[in-house]
Amino acid sequence: MNCEQVQQQLAVAVLDPSQALPEQDLTAHLERCDICRSALQEWTAVGQALQELPERPVPPAARRAVLQHAHQAVSPAANSVWAWLREWLLDWRNPMLPIFMGLLTTSVFALVLAMHMDLSLLPPLGLTLAGAMWTGLFAVVFYLFSVGMRQREHSWRFLAQTALVAIGIFFVITVFSPLPHAVRFCSNFSLTQPLMERLSIGGAYFVFGVLYSLVPMAIGAFVAAGRYAQHPVLRSSMAGGVFMLLLAPAIFLQCAPFALGVVLGWFGGAMLGALVGGVLGYWARHRLVRQSIEMYLFL
Amino acid sequence: MPQRSDEQLMRDYARGDVQAFEALFRRHGQKIYNLFLRFSGDPQLAEDLLQECFLRVIEARDRYRSENAFDRWLITIAINLLRDHHRRSRRRNEKTMSEEPVAPDAGNPAGTNPQLDLERRYLQDAVQKALLSLPAEQREVILLSKYYGFSFAEIADMLNITPAAAKQKAYRGMLSLRKKLAYLKEQDT
Structure with missing residues (x-):
């Protein structure tokens, strides 16, 4: 040997x-x-x-989550309709979930828009096509999110999460202050009237378009940027692009009765706001928050 | 009352006995968590994989056949999860493992020498780092053998390879570890 x-x-x-x-x-x-x-x-x-490598105990949160699931799986309530529904809604592998969420979100958002404008002004076929397209877009974004959750693809999850949070905030703002109302208010308000008179109507929609997408997108990126380190500018811009895809139908639906200049102004402003807001939110999360924590610890 | 076997506990859980599952988790949870941790070097990932692993056990409770040893069945699930993760990470061209070695959790037990403790930590970090730098298939065999105490025949069966291939992977892995840790010996002298 x-x-x-x-x-x-x-x-x-x-x-x-x-x-x-x-x-x-x-x-x-x-x-x-x-x-x-x-x-x-x-x-x-x-x-x-x-x-002799050290052995760590199981983190309590993981232990709780596993045992809770074990309890739920065999509890008598596990067979109830409510439990089945909850299971169905929380199962990221369920292929029907993104479609269902797309339909649900579109219905809610269409309802919000209908509260502020007369959707009957639009041709029924156009309305149906816009609704179908919107549902499809939401379904794709929810699909990206579910893949991110299932496969721990943090980049996809971030992308979808940012866009969904941003579009949600946009609709909350729209409920309280729809953009056309805000433009009209500022045009009549004595302090802002001179500025609004200098801007054309398209320019006014551009400026408000920037604000109305920058704020939600910045918040969305701030919320979702927690576990995201590589290529922040590129990925934040991509998230801004996804947000714009979801926002575009809302803009076109609200602008349908208006002139082309208004549509282009709002659309261009929203696009700029989405891109800047994404980068800004990410930057705020990773620079400002870290700096303030470091300062707090230092002091 | 005699202690129930893993297989009995799994059968009991399938019949609705949640305490049986808790006992199983107590017996195997920490081992599986540390297997993931040593394999990946990432505590967050190890936590995610641990949950996923036991969720699969829960979902498969009715399909489990008690003629299969529970620990080997559980390890097979864990290895499949690790392989899935490794494949996805490679596809995304990401690092499979954390660059930072896992920090020991135990802290400094009262009465121990801080200098010795520091040295022990340094050695553990070096070993964990060297382990993480091995190819995944060599790491699998070494961890299953050294940490779990499985024989090469059992490991071969779990990984679907021949015992000779398992031994070969173990040897290559040990050879790499020895080379990577040789500097520690030089530092000692």
Whole structure:
């Protein structure tokens, strides 16, 4: 038996003692071979170091989550309709979930828009197509989110999460102050009237478009940027693009009765606001917050 | 009352005995968590994978056949999860493992020598780092063998390879570890 064969056997025997060589053969070889003797000492040291790696306890949150799931799975309530529905809604592998969420979100948002404008002004076919397109876009974004959750694809999850948070905030703002109302209010308000008169109507919609997408997008990026480190500007801009895709139908629906200049002004402003807001939100999360924590700790 | 076997506990859980599952988790949770932790070096990922692993056990409770040893079945689930994660990470061209070695959690037990404790931590960090730098298939065999105490025949069965291939991977891994940790020996002398 040559040295290489002996060393191979010694290495595997350190891991699995049942693989040890017959003692007579081994002793005879080790007595006359310094290299193998030294190798045995090193294998043993490596094996011991592996054995002594520290063991951590299971984090309590993980333990709670697993045991809670175990309880729910076998509880009598697990067979109820409500439990089935909850399971269905929380299962990221469910292929119907993004479609359902797309339909639900579109319905809610269409309802919000209908509260502020007369949707009957639009042709029924156009309205149906816009609704279908919107549902599809939302379904794709929810699909990205579910893939992110399922496969721990943080980049996709961030992308979808940012856009969804931003569009949600945009609609909350729209409920309280729809953009056309805000433009009209500022045009009549004595303090802002001179400024609004200098801007054309398209310019006014551009400025408000920037604000109405920058704020939600910045908040969305701030909220979602927690576990996101690589290529922040590129990915924040991509998230801004996804947000714009979701926002575009809302803009066109609200602008349908207006002139083309208004539509283009709002759309261009929203696009600029979405891109700047994404980068700004990310930057705020990673620079300002970190700096303030460091300052707090330092003081 | 005699202690129930893992297989019995799993059967009991399938019949609705939640305490049986809790006992199983107590027995195996920490081992599986540390397997993920040593394999990935990322505590957050190890936590996610631990949850996913036991969720699969919960979902498969009715399909589990008690003629299969529970610990080997559980390890197979864990290894499949690690492989899925490794494949996805490679596809995304990301690092599979954390660059920082896992910090020991135990702290400094009362009465121990801080200098020795520091040295021990340094050694543990070096070993964990060296382990993380091994190819995934070598890491699998070494961890299952050294940490779990499975024989090469059992490991071969779990990983669907021959015992000779398992031994070969173990040898290559140990050879790399020895080379990567050789500087520690030089520092000692």
